[in-house]
Amino acid sequence: MPKYVYKCDQCEEHFEVYHGMSENQEGCIYCRALSPHRVPQMPFLKLRETSKGGKVGDETKAAIEANRAVLEEAKKQRKKEFYDDN
Numbered sequence: 001m002p003k004y005v006y007k008c009d010q011c012e013e014h015f016e017v018y019h020g021m022s023e024n025q026e027g028c029i030y031c032r033a034l035s036p037h038r039v040p041q042m043p044f045l046k047l048r049e050t051s052k053g054g055k056v057g058d059e060t061k062a063a064i065e066a067n068r069a070v071l072e073e074a075k076k077q078r079k080k081e082f083y084d085d086n
């Protein structure tokens, strides 16, 4: 069942309700005032957060990959030197 967020004008409480798409929450779960209004979920905000986070994550990942490549290269180099010495 989808989750909906409601805000009550009476007591100004927010609450989450699970109900079917065609149903409506009829009263505030706190003060039982009628017709709390559904707060529209803002997927674009979440998307922006996600994409921002994703970007940072990608940059971090790229940095880690770059570091790893440098380390690998250094390791190879050391190994090569080691074998060259022998």
Ligand SMILES: [Zn+2]
Pocket: 008, 009, 010, 011, 012, 013, 028, 029, 030, 031, 032, 033
């Ligand atoms: Zn209320």
